Amino acid sequence: MEKKIAVYICTGCGIGDALDIDALSKVAKGEFKVPICKTDGQLCGPEGVALIKQDIENDGVDTVVIAGCSARVNYDVFKFGSDKIVERVNLREQVIWCHTADDEDTQMLAEDYMRMGLVKQKNMNVPEPYHVESFSRNIMVLGGGLTGLTAALESAKAGYSTILVEKEAELGGYVGKMYKQVPMKPPFTDLEENCIPNLVKAVEDAGVKIYKSATVENTAGAPGMFDVTIKQDDGTVQERVGAIVLATGAKPYEADKLGHLGFGKFPNVITQSMFEEMAVAGTPEASKVAFIQCAGSRDQEHLPYCSAACCIESIKQALYVKEKNDEANVYVYYKDIRSNGQYEHFYMKAQQEGVVFVKGDVTEITEEDGKLTIEADDKTMGTTSLADEFDYVVLANGMVPTAALGDLMEEESTTDEAAAACDEPKASTPPIIKANLLNLVYRQGPELPALKYGFPDSHYICFPYETRRTGIYAAGVVRAPMDMLSAVEDGAGAAMKAIQCVEVTEKGEAVHPRSGDMSFPEFNMNRCTQCKRCTEECPFGAINEDEKGNPLPNPSRCRRCGTCMGACPERIISFKNYSVPMVGNMVKAIEMPEEDEEKPRILIFACDNDAIPALDMAGINHMQYNSWVRIIPLRCLGSLNLVWINDAMGRGFDGVLLMGCKHGDDYQCHFMKGSELAEIRLSKISETLDRLGLESERVRATTVSIMDYDKIPAMLDEFAADLEELGPNPMKDFQ
Amino acid sequence: MVTPDKERAAEQAVPHSFKKKRGDNYFMEQKKIFSEPVKYDLTFAREIYRLENGSYIKQCMNCGLCTVSCATRDVMEYPPRQLFNLIKLGKKEEVLTSNTFWSCTSCCTCKARCPRGIPIIDVMHDLKKYAIEYGYTDYPQAAFYKAFWTEMSSRGKMFEGGMTARYFLTRGLDEIVKAMDMKDVGISMLKHGRMPLLPPKKIKGLGGLKKIISKAQELDRKEAAR
Known part of the structure; x- marks a missing residue:
């Protein structure tokens, strides 16, 4: 029409x-x-x-x-x-x-x-939403600890039928086994009764379907249509769910590795969880107890990160001792007390109760007649401090996410073809640890891709809970080390994310960050060469493969970034309102002045997420920049197809600049590695440019964050100056 | 652990001019105060905690904001937070013979800035009182306080000459010799009418003032007894 x-x-x-x-x-x-x-x-x-x-x-x-x-x-x-x-x-x-x-x-x-x-x-058409067949609005929560119970309760209260899967025979997780808990409400100074029994009751009353002693055998499908096989003692059950909250929690760090602090050597050197067990059984009368913080945490040889909860847990346990025996001497050896947020009040309460906080590293623990002696470097006094007669030494041994417990997934066996492909630069692939949690039936591996230290990937500032598998939201200590209050917030947050996902998937819209986008990639399979680039490069594992290597897209897993579109060498992937010809024609629509007019042209492909807002900000601040530039917004630099650069250079553009987001460990790319992929693709084009007799410096990639808007004019002027030195693009004459 | 080597390196890393300006005590933190290992012993600390503002000491989290805010930190033997830690270590002698609380000018900067809300100047007052009570008065400042107090309570007004005389008399002969160094200041003050030669008249209603003082002392005694 x-x-x-x-x-x-x-x-x-x-x-x-x-x-x-x-x-x-x-x-x-x-x-x-x-x-x-x-x-x-x-x-x-x-x-x-x-x-x-x-x-x-x-x-x-x-x-x-x-x-x-x-x-x-x-x-x-x-x-x-x-x-x-x-x-x-x-x-x-x-x-x-x-x-x-x-x-x-x-x-x-x-x-x-x-x-x-x-x-x-x-070149644009009105997108038609993709509708999932036999769509499910159910939400599954994996893990029945504090976070999982909160997530299940929140989702059930919001009116979604919820399924809760717990590995152990009883709900409650790590917190459930505690004697008392840290304060969760103002004034944040007093020990509270364990909240788990009430929470379990609320979850049961809310009508959550609970599977205890159950694990997930496999998870297939996509948002709105996940098919989860749940294994219980007496066989397996299939459930269809719309979205999943992963709240499998963490495990205490293996104390056996803390021999240098006397664990295993002296029976009275124990871990936090052991002390908790003793407290449940009735705190043993103790006149002198020491707590050693960062036992394993913030230690390059053990856990390089801060486990976030141990400081206040130790403070809590110190108060157990004081509760039982007011005259008891309690020492806490610490690197830094990290009592986040309102827990500063709790820390102060412990100080008021007379707990002695010693800033210093423990150097040696010895035992004599069942009493322990601690030698430490006292940082405040700049000297060694000695303390003896301890009944117990409690190690705050930190936490390891359950997602990090397992073997690393091996790379596919290298065939000749793969070996040949190895020569080409490739984007880094995030490690996948076979932790036996979700057992995804995805081409890309059975679990969520891991970030540093094995926590499932999630951009902690921009998109908390989001993982690289759409529809699966990580929450609680499996996502990042955190205290109980944050875990409760996390459970609710992830439940909201899951609900959002179910709602938008039903309408055929994309989830964050392209919320509301109805377009999705369509594949012209007639021309597919089974090169597998789209399946490999999709940052969200949205595309599966059949045995022959044909891509099998799952539109509801798709975040609509267009990385597959940029990856496809045959250019068979396009969206209704975003395609390779569309951008190609935009490039061709730009008028190219003759060489003697001395009006060079610079083409900028700018990422919609950060670079375009930054360019707009430069405008809002009335910063003047070179008027030779022509800016084309892209959904993500990952959707950059090299043919556009070929077109541009062939048309006589003097230079092409790619503006994307920061990549690497602290990436800011909204689609994880779009800008990284674009740069890798760019390295391939420089060869072609050299062959054409064009300087490869004419095509550049740069990263800008939204705050870099003030640097944009200088960036563009510098590029223009460099291009002027190179002289005009000789291709202009062939037009 | 701070090794002597590291300590030296740290000191060398700082430009000389800066070092001079800050005074040697600025690097106090890196210096080893004790060669022997220290032991935490709360017996003395518990005694201090019982002072009017003593229990605030417990709240110190060693951030050091008081030290960097202090105008007299260069002359202090221990910065406030270290002094508090010494109390927890039970180092009674070191605490009570230190000049830290005597050097406090009650300017209130640390109290205003302390993130833990410790009224540091009030703690320092308590320590002064405690030190005097236990006879740790072998400090020029302690003698000065005493001289000042005697002068004020007997006259209701300050007589600089009288106070100076009292101060040097309590400090002994050596100090009088030293005082001669300050004669230029004294002469200058005399010239400008800042230090009268003869004592001023007593205030009106000195009896009333004395009543106030004795009432305050009575209240203080009651407080202490509680």
């Missing part, structure tokens, strides 16, 4: 003063023969919006191109229903606010953006 296009040019916010609007209208009316092209003084005002709505109603307009402000603002104003295509041409933030007014170059830039916008909408 032919599209009925209308172009609206806003002259507000100074656009009308800085640009020749008539010439701009001529581009739409003349070059592109757009039937409706109108201007308005304030398009986002009620009259402007009414104008557009009127044309939609009277003239059957179904494609609206709005030339005015950035697509990052007023998106709620320019909303005309899901069956209309709305394309925004950014004349404000990226043209008039950062380039000279009434200038030839600025006018050319605006006209090029108008052409790009018009070409873009030509």
Whole structure:
């Protein structure tokens, strides 16, 4: 069906003063023969919006191109229903606010953006949502500890039928076995009764379906249609669920490895959990007890990270001793007391109770007649301190996530083909540890990819709970070391994420970060060469494979980043509103001045998530930059297809710049490794460029975060200066 | 562990001018105070905890904000947090013979800044009182406090000459010799009328003041008895 296009040019916010609007209208009316092209003084005002709505109603307009402000603002104003295509041409933030007014170059830039916008909408179609067959709204929580119980309770209270799977015979997990718990409410100073019995009762009353002594044999499918096989003593049960919360918790670090602190050597050197057991049985009368913090944690030879909960757990146990015997001497040896948030009050309470806190490293523990002696480097006094006559020494031995307990998944056996592929640079693949938790039937491996130290991947600031497997949300100490209060918050948070996932999947929309996106990749299987690049490079493991190596997409697992689209050498993967030809045609739509006009052109592929906002911010701050640049937003740099760069260089662009997010260990890429993949692909193109006689310096990749907006002008000017030194692209003459 | 080598390296790493400005005691933290291993013994600490503001000491978390805020830290033998730790170590002699609390000028900066809300200057006052009570008065500041107090309570007004005389008399002959070094200051003060030669008149209603003082002392005794 032919599209009925209308172009609206806003002259507000100074656009009308800085640009020749008539010439701009001529581009739409003349070059592109757009039937409706109108201007308005304030398009986002009620009259402007009414104008557009009127044309939609009277003239059957179904494609609206709005030339005015950035697509990052007023998106709620320019909303005309899901069956209309709305394309925004950014004349404000990226043209008039950062380039000279009434200038030839600025006018050319605006006209090029108008052409790009018009070409873009030509290649766009209205996305049709993908609907999962026999969709399930159920939520499964794996792990019945504090986090898992909270998640199950929250999800059940929100009206979702919830399934809880617990490995042990009783619910409660590690916290369930505690004598008393750390304070969970103001004033955060007093020991509290264990909350687990009440929580278990609440979960049972809320109608959560509970499987005890059960493990997950395998998890197949995708969000909205996970098929989970649950193994119990008496056979297996199949459950279909929509989303999964992984709350399998952590295990205490193996104390046997702490021989240097006397564990195993002296019977009265015990671990926190052992002391907890003793407390449940009735705290033994003790007149002198020492707690040693960071026993294994923050130690390169053991656990390099801080286990986050041990400080306040030790303080709690110190108060057990004081509760029983007020006159008892209790010492806590610490590196730093990390009593996060409100737990500072709890720390102070212990100090008030007379617990002595010694800042220092324990150097030696010895025993005589059943009494222990501790020698330590006292950091406050700058000397050695000695303390003897201890009845017990309790080691705060930290925690290891259950996701880290298991063997590392081996790489696939190297065949000749694979060996050949090894020569090519490849993106780093996150390790997968066979921890026997989810047993995913995914091509990419049975568990969630691990981040540092074996915690399942999750960007702790931007997207907590999100893992690299859509629909599976990690919460509690399996995700990151944390105290009880944070674990409760985590359980609720992950349950909300799971609910969100179920809701949007039902509508056929993407989950975070492209929330609301209805498009998904479609594969033209006729031309597939079974190269497996899409299945390997998909950061979310959305694509499975059949025996022949054909990709089997799972649209509800997809985050719509387009990494597969960028990876495909045959270019058979496209979205309804985002495709290789679409961006390719946008590149071709940019007018290329002749060499003697001395107007170089720089093409920028900028990531939608950080680089585009940063460029907009540069505009908002009215920072001036080079007007030779033409910016094309990409969903993620991972969707960069090399053919675009080939096209651009062939058309005579003097340089191409890729602006993506930071990658590596502290990545900021919203799709985990998009910018990394783009850089790897780029390394392949430099060879081609060299062959064509073009300098490989003409194509560059850079990383910007949203806060780097002030560095953008310098970045672009520097690149332009370098290009000027290289001289114009010789390909210009062949046009 | 801070080895002597490391300590030296740390000191060398700091520019000389800075070192000089801060005074030698700035590097106190790195210096070994005791060659023998120390032992925590709360007997003395419990006695201090019973002072009016004593129990606040328990709350110290060793952040060091008091030390960096202190105007007289350069002359202090131990920074406040170390002093508190010495109390926990039961080092009664070291604590009571130290000049730390005597050097406190009650400027209140540390008290205002302490993240744990310890009223450090009040703790220092308590320690001064405690030290005097147990006869640890062999300090110029202690003598100065005494001289000041006697002068004020007997006259209700300050007589600089009288106080100076009292101070040097309590400190002994050696100090008088030393005091000669300060004669220029004294002469200068005389010239400017800052130090009258003759004692000023007593205030009106000195009896009333004395009543106030004795009442306060009575209250204090009651407080202590409780």
